[in-house]
Amino acid sequence: MSKPDNSKWLGLTVISLACVLYSMDLTVLNLAIPAISADLQPSSAQLLWIVDIYGFMVAGALITMGTLGDRIGRRKLLMIGATAFGVASVLAAFSNSAEMLIVTRALHGLAGATIAPSTLSLIRNMFDDPAERMKAIGIWISSFSIGAVMGPLVGGVLLEYFWWGSVFLINVPVMILLLVLAPRLLPEYKDETAGRLDISSAVLSLAAVLFVIYALKHTAENGFSLLSVMCLAMGLTLGTWFVRRQKNLSHPLIDLNLFKAPGFVAVLGTYLLSCLTMFGVYVYIAQYLQLVLGLSPLVAGAWTVPWALAFVVGTNVTPWLAARLGQARLVVLGLLGTAAGFAGLALLTVQPNMTLLVGATVVLALGLAPMFTLGTELIISSAPPERAGSASALAETGAEFGGAVGIAVFGSIGVAIYRARMNDLLQPEWPAEVLRAAQDTLGGAVASMVQLPVAEQATLLLAARSAFMEGMQLISIAGVVVMLLASVLAYRSLKHLHLTH
Structure with missing residues (x-):
């Protein structure tokens, strides 16, 4: 299912656009925190969750989303994720409470988790030649760096002239553009022999990663504590259970x-x-x-x-x-x-x-x-x-x-x-x-x-x-x-x- 060279590289542009936005969203929020604090008046714990929940959900859902893309199609998953990302951006921009913003940022993270594995696996299939694939991966990685740089700069400009919700609304036109271009420029790939997604494995992987990363972050901020040790132990236990389950499944996650x-x-x-x-x-x-x-x-x-x-x-x-x-x-x-x-x-x-x-x-x-x-x-x-x-x-x-x-x-x-x-x-x-x-x-x-x-x-x-x-x-x-x-x-x-x- 090869594509002409020009089509492949144009498709890579669409992929890179999604990655820039994904990376921007990891950093753009930091500048908006003072304005969000003044408007929504979150508690210190709520403020931490507003900042952290996006990255937590991305990390926890990556394995599930990567395997889901193999089953339903990488392009389809990317477009579903882009739609969810745009909707979550609008909801986040108009959040009227700290609780609502935490929930919408969690949805952001779930949607964002579709982007990295979908785009990278599409590159794997679009570029059969190893030399071309290496160049494409270089561009793919570069897009994350560009997004990380653009986040604070774009956020600073937007906050200079608009309210804090604008740092989320900037996502919407880009995601609409992606939804328009993806069906035209990106091929579809999926594993035709894959079985059904094992929901229990998906829940185990999400819970294991969330517990471990929360334990690590809590330790970094507060030092070792009973809470961090318990969370780490729980995450490792669930992770071990997850690995053992994969060994016994005919279609593992x-x-x-x-x-x-x-x-x-x-x-x-x-x-x-x-x-x-x-x-x-x-x-x-x-x-x-x-x-x-x-x-x-x-x-x-x-x-x-x-x-x-x-x-x-x-x-x-x-x-x-x-x-x-x-x-x-x-x-x-x-x-x-x-x-x-x-x-x-x-x-x-x-x-x-x-x-x-x-x-x-x-x-x-x-x-x-x-x-x-x-x-x-x-x-x-x-x-x-x-x-x-x-x-x-x-x-x-x-x-x-x-x-x-x-x-x-x-x-x-x-x-x-x-x-x-x-x-x-x-x-x-x-x-x-x-x-x-x-x-x-x-x-x-x-x-x-x-x-x-x-x-x-x-x-x-x-x-x-x-x-x-x-x-x-x-x-x-x-x-x-x-x-x-x-x-x-x-x-x-x-x-x-x-x-x-």
């Missing part, structure tokens, strides 16, 4: 034979480690720009543009470099370059050094690009075409898990260092509420310092920023170590594969 493909587990593991490190450290970069350097969210977002553009360039030159260096060698060199980028971040201090920041993040992005491009290609190519949706969902779920683990682990380490350092820097005579807030987070220190005399505000701010930077420096060094380990894993697993052409 995930084909466990995928893990037997040469290099599949090692590549998926390296992919996860890369996401773990990138997300874990990137959280600190965002805080560094806003809370240490004092930049506004919009200006801070602008300083991340070079990083995102470097990632776009890196993913698109990867096929050209791979043809000359060999895929395995390029992945290893890229991971070593990423380690060098993290080493640059470890040199940052409370004194602004934008040249070092931009240089380190650009090197980091250029180094990660080959792993994401080539790793994604290997993961989906190892699956038969009829199971491309399932393989795509595994890749995306690995990315989500890697990001959640990175934020939890690196976040917990950074918080522990910050609090330990602040114990030595805080002055006992300061008000108790200031001491509590300042010892908790850098954001708490910035918010609470107004209760101190002007002369002492500077003292608190410098102490908090210095403590934060010590944590960020150690986290960056940890990033170096993880990337070096990932490069060894990539070398040992990929050098035996014939990936040089």
Whole structure:
């Protein structure tokens, strides 16, 4: 069911459009939080759910949506998801309570979960030639970076002139365009031999992922607690039950034979480690720009543009470099370059050094690009075409898990260092509420310092920023170590594969 070349690349444009919007929606909400807080007056817990529920539902539903696309058709699932995404956007824009916004953001997440596996599995089927497919995957990955950059910038412009609901309504015309173009430019693919979707497996996978990611996020924000341990235990128990169920089904939600493909587990593991490190450290970069350097969210977002553009360039030159260096060698060199980028971040201090920041993040992005491009290609190519949706969902779920683990682990380490350092820097005579807030987070220190005399505000701010930077420096060094380990894993697993052409 091949398509003419022009049709394939036009279809890829439609796919990329959906991915840009999906990625934008992960970041655009952050700037609107102050306006939403003023209008809907959510509690602190409700505000966290408004921010987090989208990502939670995306992560939890990826496996189900990827397999569902294999059964009902990847294009059909993408169009259903686009319709639901548009409807949820309208409902979110006109939400009149925090509860309504939480529910609509959850619907957003379910709809968004159809996009990544549907689009990636369509690429698997549209591009039979491995070289073309690698270029297409590079463009697909680039679209997520473009969306991540556009989110804060577009959100900032919209909030300058319109009410907070406008950051959701921007989705609607794009989704309408996608619904018009998709039937004309995208072919349909599905597994004709697939059985019925096992609802019990779908519920188990959703619950397992939600429990684990919630536990990781709760640990990152509050440290280890009984709640986080219980949620993690529940998630792992349900996950084990899910895997055992797949072994006994004639039409499982995930084909466990995928893990037997040469290099599949090692590549998926390296992919996860890369996401773990990138997300874990990137959280600190965002805080560094806003809370240490004092930049506004919009200006801070602008300083991340070079990083995102470097990632776009890196993913698109990867096929050209791979043809000359060999895929395995390029992945290893890229991971070593990423380690060098993290080493640059470890040199940052409370004194602004934008040249070092931009240089380190650009090197980091250029180094990660080959792993994401080539790793994604290997993961989906190892699956038969009829199971491309399932393989795509595994890749995306690995990315989500890697990001959640990175934020939890690196976040917990950074918080522990910050609090330990602040114990030595805080002055006992300061008000108790200031001491509590300042010892908790850098954001708490910035918010609470107004209760101190002007002369002492500077003292608190410098102490908090210095403590934060010590944590960020150690986290960056940890990033170096993880990337070096990932490069060894990539070398040992990929050098035996014939990936040089």
